[in-house]
Amino acid sequence: MEAHQLALSLPTTLAAASEARHQAVDAIAGWGLGLGTEVVHAAELLISELVTNAVQYAGTGSVSLAVCLDEAILRIEVCDTSPVLPQPALPDADSEGGRGLFLVAALADRYHAEPTETGKRCWAEIDLTSKPSQEVACFLPFQRS
Known part of the structure; x- marks a missing residue:
């Protein structure tokens, strides 16, 4: 299979995840x-969660x-300038957020977070x-690879 790729620089605004999803889905199609x-x-949900974080x-x-x-591997990478690696934790039942990394764990076959020279x-x-799989398994911490 031929290699295909898309690279985007995104604004750090609330619209970034939506913009990233739309452009990536258009490119994949x-x-x-x-x-x-x-x-x-x-892929759309993985992009949304990783970009939002x-x-x-x-x-x-x-x-x-x-x-x-x-x-036969579709890889999604999101880089940012914060050196702080994600630390998943169980959100409170009333929390509006905090579930994104669980979605990543459930949807991806492999995932990881790693430091870079400019962030992560x-x-x-x-x-x-x-x-x-009919089963959905989530592994913590966000270090599965």
């Missing part, structure tokens, strides 16, 4: 690979998104050769 709605919807914690720094399909990189991968 434009690759013409017929990945299927389950894969595209999973980056914008929330990057402050005024930069946020970038890279989506790459190489062989959070990534998630969807293995296109694996069959969807």
